Amino acid sequence: MTDRSLLLVAGEASGDLHAARLLAELRPLVPEFRAFGLGGEELAAAGQEQLAESREVAVVGVREALRVLRRAREIFQAILREAERSRPAAAVLVDFAEFNLRLAGALHRRGIPVIYYISPQVWAWRRGRVRKIRRTVDELLVLFAFEESFFRAHGVTAHHVGHPLIDEVPPLLPRHERSSSPAKPLRLALLPGSRRSEIDHLLPAMLGAVRLLHDRLPVEARIVQAPSVEGSWLASHLERAGLDLPFVTANRFEEIAASDLAFCASGTATLEVGLLRTPMIVVYRLAPSSMFLARLLVKLPNFSLVNLVLGREVVPELLQGQVRAESLAAAAAGLLTDRERRVRMSADLAGLRPRLGAPGAARRAAERVAARLRAAGWS
Numbered sequence: 329m330t331d332r333s334l335l336l337v338a339g340e341a342s343g344d345l346h347a348a349r350l351l352a353e354l355r356p357l358v359p360e361f362r363a364f365g366l367g368g369e370e371l372a373a374a375g376q377e378q379l380a381e382s383r384e385v386a387v388v389g390v391r392e393a394l395r396v397l398r399r400a401r402e403i404f405q406a407i408l409r410e411a412e413r414s415r416p417a418a419a420v421l422v423d424f425a426e427f428n429l430r431l432a433g434a435l436h437r438r439g440i441p442v443i444y445y446i447s448p449q450v451w452a453w454r455r456g457r458v459r460k461i462r463r464t465v466d467e468l469l470v471l472f473a474f475e476e477s478f479f480r481a482h483g484v485t486a487h488h489v490g491h492p493l494i495d496e497v498p499p500l501l502p503r504h505e506r507s508s509s510p511a512k513p514l515r516l517a518l519l520p521g522s523r524r525s526e527i528d529h530l531l532p533a534m535l536g537a538v539r540l541l542h543d544r545l546p547v548e549a550r551i552v553q554a555p556s557v558e559g560s561w562l563a564s565h566l567e568r569a570g571l572d573l574p575f576v577t578a579n580r581f582e583e584i585a586a587s588d589l590a591f592c593a594s595g596t597a598t599l600e601v602g603l604l605r606t607p608m609i610v611v612y613r614l615a616p617s618s619m620f621l622a623r624l625l626v627k628l629p630n631f632s633l634v635n636l637v638l639g640r641e642v643v644p645e646l647l648q649g650q651v652r653a654e655s656l657a658a659a660a661a662g663l664l665t666d667r668e669r670r671v672r673m674s675a676d677l678a679g680l681r682p683r684l685g686a687p688g689a690a691r692r693a694a695e696r697v698a699a700r701l702r703a704a705g706w707s
Contacts, residue, residue, distance in 0.1 A: 332706065333362040334697075335416040335440070336371065337407065337431060339382045339424030341522035341556035342596035344368035346446060346492050346690070347422040351376065353694035358701050364410060365419075366403060368556055379406050383523075383556050385427065400427060408434055415440070417704040418466075420697060422446055429460060436464040443700060445469040445693055447479065447486070458482045467700065469693050472637070473685070489692040490685025493596070497603040499681070500585035502674050504667065513546035514588045514664050518573075519601065521593035522554035524561060529613040529651075531562070534591045535569035536653025537660060544657075545664055552576045552583060552590075554597075588670065589663055591656065594632050594645075602634040602643075602680045607673040609644050609659050610634070613651040637683050642676040 334354075338347040348370035351363055355375075364377040366385075372378055380403040385396050404427070411419070418441045421428040425448035432442045444465045450457045461468065461484055468486040470476050479486035503511065516538065520531040541547045551562055553575045566573060576583045584590060585604045592598050594612035601608045610632040635641050644659055663670055 333414045333416040335419040336365040338367045338422040339427050341554050343423040344370045347371055348374040349690035350693050353691045357698040358706050418700050432464040441466045443467045490689035492689040493599050494684050495687050497600050502605040503586055504671050513548040516547050516549040517584050517587040517590040518551045519592045519597045522556045526593055530593050530611055531565045533651045533653050537656035540657035550574050550576050552580050598632050598634045602677045605674040605677045607670040611646045611651045613648050
């Protein structure tokens, strides 16, 4: 018998946040239901019953995923067992493509409707996956207008709901607009990622660059800590680098906006920094085996979401072997010593907000989910 329940699965920090916002918007629309699945602190705070913690399986890259494969299989089977027992009216799968696309197929075979929120970026890589999405996903809720056109052209039921970051990231003034004269010391924000694997790949180079910059410029650096990352993990990197930098956990957007420059791991964080109009250098690094596959699969000239959305290279990107302390410090020094260049970059980043859609994305996504639930007999 079908329980009045909803399955939500989010495997990364950004997905956990967006899923929690959707769940909060959904409850007034279809009250009194049980939410269960995979998530992090945000979904737990929103009242979801967690079958497992997303941080257990949140990694980047093929080689990295192999290290958590056994636990991922266990979580996958636990989700399916509970789905078979509870028979949720629908499943909302959020991002996390490697796990969720496979889960979508398994749920589809069991007759559970699948709503996919924040679509896999198959327009950039592995376009063959669109056929699987067409077979296994009942409705796709996408963040960008061009995604709706792309998926509909491939026979997928897709709806553009806009990007939830529009509601989450306030339009704060960037640092150069807070004072007519350059402020000292220069402030540098480090955003090394939300998963241990990417932090291990990126933070050592970021910290090495900070050490080099300290020898050249009056730079004050801080680490902006993602909610899914333990401070002890970051502290261990600092100890090895011989640095003592503060962590920022509260008021993270204010900290980013008050910075002259950010080192930012590729991903959703680049959109956050971009919406705050803070100049940045985007970095991305995987294990060599993972990067070999990525080079075969990615079809686009840029890899950062900011540049992809803006349609040109506005912020510099350092990829794989370029992610070294020396090259990162050189790129940073070029920006930190050129205020006009930072001002121009900030002005270009102002074009990001209007491209991400109108406010209310989580509400629009919740309304699409509510419509599906009402069609299943919920009131």
